[in-house]
Amino acid sequence: MAKKNLIVGQSGGPTAVINSSLYGVVSEALAHPDEIEHVYGMENGIEGFLNGTVLDFAEALPGEKLSYLQHTPGAYLGSCRYKLPESLEDPVYPELFRKFEEMNIGYFFYIGGNDSMDTVSKLSRYAERIGSDIRVMGEPKTIDNDLVHTDHTPGFGSAAKYVASTVREIILDANVYEKKSVTIIEIMGRHAGWLTAASALARKYTGDNPLLIYLPETAFDVEAFLKKVEEAFEKNCNVVVCVSEGIHDAEGTFICEYDNSVGTDSFGHKMLAGCGKYLENLVRERLGVKARSVEFNVSQRCSASMLSAADQQEAVAAGVFGVQAALKGETGKMISFVRQEDADGIYHMTCGLEDVNEICNEEKTVPLEWICNDGSDVTDDFIRYAKPLIQGKVDVPLGEDGLPVFVYRK
Amino acid sequence: MAKKNLIVGQSGGPTAVINSSLYGVVSEALAHPDEIEHVYGMENGIEGFLNGTVLDFAEALPGEKLSYLQHTPGAYLGSCRYKLPESLEDPVYPELFRKFEEMNIGYFFYIGGNDSMDTVSKLSRYAERIGSDIRVMGEPKTIDNDLVHTDHTPGFGSAAKYVASTVREIILDANVYEKKSVTIIEIMGRHAGWLTAASALARKYTGDNPLLIYLPETAFDVEAFLKKVEEAFEKNCNVVVCVSEGIHDAEGTFICEYDNSVGTDSFGHKMLAGCGKYLENLVRERLGVKARSVEFNVSQRCSASMLSAADQQEAVAAGVFGVQAALKGETGKMISFVRQEDADGIYHMTCGLEDVNEICNEEKTVPLEWICNDGSDVTDDFIRYAKPLIQGKVDVPLGEDGLPVFVYRK
Numbered sequence: 001m002a003k004k005n006l007i008v009g010q011s012g013g014p015t016a017v018i019n020s021s022l023y024g025v026v027s028e029a030l031a032h033p034d035e036i037e038h039v040y041g042m043e044n045g046i047e048g049f050l051n052g053t054v055l056d057f058a059e060a061l062p063g064e065k066l067s068y069l070q071h072t073p074g075a076y077l078g079s080c081r082y083k084l085p086e087s088l089e090d091p092v093y094p095e096l097f098r099k100f101e102e103m104n105i106g107y108f109f110y111i112g113g114n115d116s117m118d119t120v121s122k123l124s125r126y127a128e129r130i131g132s133d134i135r136v137m138g139e140p141k142t143i144d145n146d147l148v149h150t151d152h153t154p155g156f157g158s159a160a161k162y163v164a165s166t167v168r169e170i171i172l173d174a175n176v177y178e179k180k181s182v183t184i185i186e187i188m189g190r191h192a193g194w195l196t197a198a199s200a201l202a203r204k205y206t207g208d209n210p211l212l213i214y215l216p217e218t219a220f221d222v223e224a225f226l227k228k229v230e231e232a233f234e235k236n237c238n239v240v241v242c243v244s245e246g247i248h249d250a251e252g253t254f255i256c257e258y259d260n261s262v263g264t265d266s267f268g269h270k271m272l273a274g275c276g277k278y279l280e281n282l283v284r285e286r287l288g289v290k291a292r293s294v295e296f297n298v299s300q301r302c303s304a305s306m307l308s309a310a311d312q313q314e315a316v317a318a319g320v321f322g323v324q325a326a327l328k329g330e331t332g333k334m335i336s337f338v339r340q341e342d343a344d345g346i347y348h349m350t351c352g353l354e355d356v357n358e359i360c361n362e363e364k365t366v367p368l369e370w371i372c373n374d375g376s377d378v379t380d381d382f383i384r385y386a387k388p389l390i391q392g393k394v395d396v397p398l399g400e401d402g403l404p405v406f407v408y409r410k
Numbered sequence: 411m412a413k414k415n416l417i418v419g420q421s422g423g424p425t426a427v428i429n430s431s432l433y434g435v436v437s438e439a440l441a442h443p444d445e446i447e448h449v450y451g452m453e454n455g456i457e458g459f460l461n462g463t464v465l466d467f468a469e470a471l472p473g474e475k476l477s478y479l480q481h482t483p484g485a486y487l488g489s490c491r492y493k494l495p496e497s498l499e500d501p502v503y504p505e506l507f508r509k510f511e512e513m514n515i516g517y518f519f520y521i522g523g524n525d526s527m528d529t530v531s532k533l534s535r536y537a538e539r540i541g542s543d544i545r546v547m548g549e550p551k552t553i554d555n556d557l558v559h560t561d562h563t564p565g566f567g568s569a570a571k572y573v574a575s576t577v578r579e580i581i582l583d584a585n586v587y588e589k590k591s592v593t594i595i596e597i598m599g600r601h602a603g604w605l606t607a608a609s610a611l612a613r614k615y616t617g618d619n620p621l622l623i624y625l626p627e628t629a630f631d632v633e634a635f636l637k638k639v640e641e642a643f644e645k646n647c648n649v650v651v652c653v654s655e656g657i658h659d660a661e662g663t664f665i666c667e668y669d670n671s672v673g674t675d676s677f678g679h680k681m682l683a684g685c686g687k688y689l690e691n692l693v694r695e696r697l698g699v700k701a702r703s704v705e706f707n708v709s710q711r712c713s714a715s716m717l718s719a720a721d722q723q724e725a726v727a728a729g730v731f732g733v734q735a736a737l738k739g740e741t742g743k744m745i746s747f748v749r750q751e752d753a754d755g756i757y758h759m760t761c762g763l764e765d766v767n768e769i770c771n772e773e774k775t776v777p778l779e780w781i782c783n784d785g786s787d788v789t790d791d792f793i794r795y796a797k798p799l800i801q802g803k804v805d806v807p808l809g810e811d812g813l814p815v816f817v818y819r820k
Contacts (some may be wrong), residue, residue: 014583044588074582164811172484174426178454294707302583305715390812391695402800403575
């Protein structure tokens with residue numbers, strides 16, 4: 001294959017390590033100057049690319065600056081929520097491939113979640129249809145950990161570590177007064193409860209808070225919940241409850257819909273918020289105790305303060321592995337993670353390749369056998385699964401202003 | 411003075427370094443075995459002391475464990491919000507001093523904010539009245555930075571660093587899409603805007619977000635605010651606004667009261683929440699743009715993830731200084747911070763002593779001359795004031811579970 005250029009984009013919501021995957025792709029691409037001439041970034045994903053906003057990494061992040069991507073949260077290249085048309089007959093496809101040809105693109109990398117893998121699927125299928133030799137690859141990214149055919153996804157480990165450590169701190173905060181109280185913590189996750197389950201990692205000893213954990217994988221019953229809270233007071237006068245934003249009743253009605261109006265995002269997903277607030281008011285009114293709610297909001301996906309070194313290193317590794325695979329001729333694949341355990345039970349991870357068509361638009365939820373106590377806790381199997389993913393500390397450099405130094409486009 | 415015992419308590423809301431002040435008091439007291447025999451902690455403040463819950467630090471945190479207080483947020487001893495009666499004729503005073511005598515207490519230390527200094531004031535006045543030689547000392551603590559007669563207070567620097575770094579991360583998160591958006595961040599502070607002002611430290615360059623910052627020191631006008639947001643769109647399509655929870659209009663009505671019902675805490679303070687949510691809805695409806703709000707909530711006061719080394723070291727220093735002063739015979743004093751600048755303009759801090767009666771129940775707000783742009787920003791004078799307080803990193807050890815190791819009472 002003649003010398004070609006590589007272009008990479010980011011799509012969907014940011015994570016703490018989406019830029020580490022970017023670093024992996026870009027640094028590995030720059031390490032193959034005989035095969036890859038320019039390494040481009042599309043600003044604001046495929047939507048920005050269509051509008052012609054592209055940067056050259058050699059100019060944008062020269063020298064050491066590129067490595068700063070590894071501790072910069074957010075999405076350095078910007079993002080989009082643009083879904084390519086279902087029909088490959090749509091004129092956007094020839095337009096895109098004409099642009100690829102103009103820029104001598106041989107490798108197209110897209111970092112994102114299920115919706116982004118849908119883009120990778122469509123572009124790779126269109127490339128095959130027209131006989132283009134462009135190699136189209138997907139790099140996984142999501143704090144939700146809901147991609148199928150991979151043990152876990154980059155972004156989950158750091159988000160889980162943020163959730164676990166912040167819940168641990170809030171438990172300390174909740175314990176300062178000797179008066180019955182309930183703290184409801186609402187954690188991201190519409191349909192998959194992985195991140196909410198990670199709150200179980202916060203426990204310092206058996207029987208510690210959070211005493212109740214509710215995922216969207218099982219139906220939530222308000223009366224059963226109130227009974228569980230009353231039982232929990234027998235263990236601790238300060239009860240901490242972690243709930244997924246997507247908890248719903250047996251009929252499928254979201255708890256947040258019990259008293260809130262909700263909208264939808266550009267992919268038609270329901271935009272949820274407020275089940276924590278709803279439960280706070282419910283507990284106060286029905287049980288007559290002090291109650292408060294905390295919504296973790298965007299910090300759980302954009303904080304570099306609790307980066308998991310394991311997560312960060314794996315995100316870089318996935319980027320590197322993807323470029324190596326594309327150079328060997330792979331296309332239409334997403335990089336997956338395969339869990340290995342050595343004889344001593346020590347966790348190792350290796351990268352694999354999965355057909356992107358089998359990944360896009362699918363969702364992996366927490367196995368029901370990992371949920372226990374009538375849907376109010378997770379089992380030790382989950383702890384064993386998640387613990388290796390939050391290990392290790394990343395040293396984020398501070399500037400003269402006393403704050404973390406990040407790289408960014410102005 | 412014969413060998414006496416020291417007792418220390420914590421009161422009011424937790425901070426990231428209230429346990430560092432505790433460490434300073436306890437470690438210095440233990441370093442004077444010829445004068446101080448036992449070092450006790452009252453669990454849950456003066457209220458817990460009245461109920462007889464006391465621990466001995468030599469047993470509770472032996473050896474190296476004591477030093478773990480320096481990175482443990484929350485309030486190790488637990489807290490209370492108990493206000494001593496105004497009248498010194500109340501029978502609780504002889505009851506307290508009888509207990510002090512039984513336990514051979516010679517030194518009483520209380521770590522807290524203005525309400526806690528009120529306790530120190532009353533106990534020291536009662537001691538004087540009855541001719542007791544107990545030395546009663548106050549150690550300052552508050553994320554609000556609102557104590558008078560001190561340059562700043564322990565707890566503010568770490569909370570300010572948390573606010574600034576988290577706002578910086580949310581700015582990165584807000585910038586990923588190329589579509590007009592407004593992010594409203596609501597920050598703690600009823601009457602004093604110090605912590606909200608700290609969001610200005612998040613700017614990476616002149617003209618960076620947060621483009622608008624509103625403190626409770628000036629009146630907030632909804633129409634003027636909407637106009638400012640529209641102007642801000644000329645600088646950045648993603649506008650980040652930081653507001654204090656206590657912003658109010660010219661008539662003194664809190665903005666959160668525009669659509670929320672509010673309660674009061676046990677000191678009669680109004681419990682505020684929700685001006686961010688109110689402004690989010692206002693912006694969406696009136697300007698027709700994407701809007702979201704983030705409430706920082708308890709993490710800003712209980713997170714060890716962004717400890718300021720300067721703040722932590724000063725909190726320890728205040729504890730140490732207080733014990734040394736009490737041993738020299740001081741009583742009825744709060745430890746204050748006095749700012750020094752050397753010839754090169756480098757910041758140094760020394761400790762001082764202030765009459766606690768002049769501190770309790772007073773509030774220090776942000777000087778009006780540090781607020782600019784019609785009440786929508788802070789001046790460089792504030793930046794110069796706050797920057798030294800957020801410097802330096804604290805290494806919080808991680809356990810085998812991958813999370814910060816804290817000390818706690820079960």
